[in-house]
Amino acid sequence: MARVIVVTSGKGGVGKTTTSASISTGLALRGFKTAVIDFDVGLRNLDLIMGCERRVVYDLINVVNGEANLNQALIKDKHCDNLFILPASQTRDKDALTEEGVEKVLKDLEHLGFDYILCDSPAGIERGAVMALTFADEAIVVSNPEVSSVRDSDRILGILQSKSRRAIEGREPVKEHLLVTRYSPKRVEDGEMLSYKDVQELLRIPLIGVIPESDDVLQASNQGTPAIHLKDSDVATAYLDVVARFLDEDRPLRFVAYEKPGLLKRLFGGK
Amino acid sequence: MSLLSYFFGSKQKTASVAKERLSLIIAHERGTNRTPDFLPDLQRELIAVISKYVNVGPDDIKVQLEKQDNCEILEVNITLPEQPQK
Numbered sequence: 001m002a003r004v005i006v007v008t009s010g011k012g013g014v015g016k017t018t019t020s021a022s023i024s025t026g027l028a029l030r031g032f033k034t035a036v037i038d039f040d041v042g043l044r045n046l047d048l049i050m051g052c053e054r055r056v057v058y059d060l061i062n063v064v065n066g067e068a069n070l071n072q073a074l075i076k077d078k079h080c081d082n083l084f085i086l087p088a089s090q091t092r093d094k095d096a097l098t099e100e101g102v103e104k105v106l107k108d109l110e111h112l113g114f115d116y117i118l119c120d121s122p123a124g125i126e127r128g129a130v131m132a133l134t135f136a137d138e139a140i141v142v143s144n145p146e147v148s149s150v151r152d153s154d155r156i157l158g159i160l161q162s163k164s165r166r167a168i169e170g171r172e173p174v175k176e177h178l179l180v181t182r183y184s185p186k187r188v189e190d191g192e193m194l195s196y197k198d199v200q201e202l203l204r205i206p207l208i209g210v211i212p213e214s215d216d217v218l219q220a221s222n223q224g225t226p227a228i229h230l231k232d233s234d235v236a237t238a239y240l241d242v243v244a245r246f247l248d249e250d251r252p253l254r255f256v257a258y259e260k261p262g263l264l265k266r267l268f269g270g271k
Numbered sequence: 272m273s274l275l276s277y278f279f280g281s282k283q284k285t286a287s288v289a290k291e292r293l294s295l296i297i298a299h300e301r302g303t304n305r306t307p308d309f310l311p312d313l314q315r316e317l318i319a320v321i322s323k324y325v326n327v328g329p330d331d332i333k334v335q336l337e338k339q340d341n342c343e344i345l346e347v348n349i350t351l352p353e354q355p356q357k
Contacts, residue, residue, distance in 0.1 A: 147289050154297045191284025198290045202297055 002110040004117045006136040006174075008160075010152030012123030014144045015181040018217055019239075020120035021049045022228035023140070026243030028083035029228075032115040035074065037086040037105075039132035040122035041097060044088035051078060051224025052085055061089035064101030070108050079229060084114075094128040102131050125159055133160055138175040140208065144182045145194040150202055153178075157203065177208035179242065184213045185258035196256060209242035211235060212255040310334055317347065326352055 007020045017038075024036035037060060038046035047053040052075045058068035063086070070086075077083035086105075089096065109117050121132035133139060139160055143153040157176065161167055164174050180196045187193035196210045214235045220227040228239040234255050241251040314334045321327050333348040 147293055150293055151296060151300075154300065158301070188286070191286045194286050194289055194293075198286070202290070202293050 002106070002114045002117050003137050004106060004119065004135050005138045005140060006119045006121055006133040006160075007140045007142060008121040008129065008133055008156050009142040009149070010123065010125060010129075010156040011144075011149045014142050014149050015211070015217075016123070016142050017046050017049050017120055018221070018227055019140065019142050019179060019181065019211075020046060020118050021226035022236075022239040023243055023246070024083060024116070024118045025077070025080060025226045025228050026239055027116050027118075027246075028077065028080040030243065030247065031082070033082045033113055034116045034118065035084045035086060035109050035114050036118040036120060037132075038088035038120050039097070039128050040120065041088045041092055041094045041128055042090065043122065044090050046085065046120050047075075047087045048224060049221055050085050050226060052087075053224070056087045059087045059089040060105065061092050061096045063105055064096065064098065070105070070112065079225075094122070094126060094131075097127060097131045099131065099134060103135060106135050125155065129156070130159065130163055133164055133174075135165055136160070136174050137166070138177065140177045140179050141203070141205065142179050142181055143199055143203065145180060145188070145196065145199055147194075150194070150199055153203055157205065176205040177246070178203055178205045179209050179211065180207070181211040182213045183210045183256065185256055189258040196253075208245050209238060210253055210256050211238045211242075310336060317349075321349060 005023075007016050007023070009016050017040075020036055024034050028034045036046065036050075038044050039060070040046070041061060044059075047056055055075050058073035060073070062068040063070055063073045074084040074086055077085060106117060119132040119136065122128040133156075141153050141157060143149050160174050160176065166172065166174050178200055180199050183196060184193055188195045196207060200207050212234050214233065216230050216233045216235050217227050220230055220235075227233070227235045228243075230236045238255055241254065244251050314329075314332055317334070318327065318329055318332050321332065327349065331350040331352070333346075335346045335348075337344045337346060
């Protein structure tokens with residue numbers, strides 16, 4: 001059985017695509033056959049973050065409309081053998097996504113032997129976002145420690161609990177995970193930023209990880225390499241931990257406590 | 272300035288202001304946004320079923336969902352018409 005995971009947030013710019021790219025890569029690195037689908041029809045970006053923008057020929061809407069088959073549309077990742085990307089259409093609008101069409105794509109992916117299917121949701125609560133979460137078994141809710149993001153995350157949780165297939169059919173509810181991104185332990189220490197505990201207390205869902213704010217994320221997207229590949233960076237380590245926790249392994253939280261820089265570091269700079 | 276605020280107690284930190292505001296607005300929105308949308312349908316179907324047996328109008332049935340902590344209470348109130356004396 002393939003597990004369908006939606007990466008969602010309500011608010012834009014909080015790190016959904018960065019997270020989708022890194023977690024799908026992490027699952028593939030663990031040996032699982034993984035597909036990641038961009039649901040942001042009209043504003044596709046996952047292809048850029050994954051570095052495969054020049055290899056896009058067919059897209060999700062072509063498959064939904066029967067203009068191409070899945071094998072033609074799936075793009076093999078350049079780093080991982082068992083990772084495939086299904087890009088969004090850049091020219092159509094979100095109304096081209098139908099529930100039957102999406103369901104068929106997911107079923108077909110399952111027949112192709114995929115273990116995990118990640119759905120990278122667009123921002124907002126419109127059709128694209130609802131389609132991305134409709135068939136989810138699990139949800140990773142990405143939230144920044146900031147008021148508008150937390151409020152929007154709560155809103156999207158309400159939609160998950162009312163519009164997902166699992167909710168409508170009264171099955172076991174979608175398993176929810178909270179991922180706090182762009183976290184700055186120093187600002188939390190100074191009382192300028194909500195702590196991950198505050199966010200969790202407000203949203204009341206289990207925490208799967210905290211990703212520190214980092215310049216490396218921009219460096220990764222510049223190159224079209226998912227951030228999880230950046231060797232020895234805090235962000236990559238944090239995402240590897242998230243993947244481990246997703247697979248039910250025990251990992252303590254890292255990068256959540258502020259360490260005062262030592263004298264040498266203060267004198268000679270450095271990050 | 273920092274010396275002054277040290278002695279006179281500094282302003283409340285913005286993060287705790289954020290948390291306070293969020294907990295209020297989220298509690299409020301959960302109350303309004305999460306009422307399930309099946310209530311009007313439920314009311315309509317109840318009226319259809321009950322009016323087969325008793326003469327009731329659409330205004331005689333009230334369906335309400337209330338929340339108390341973790342407990343949801345579905346309240347259905349049906350006003351039966353007074354039986355005409357035989």
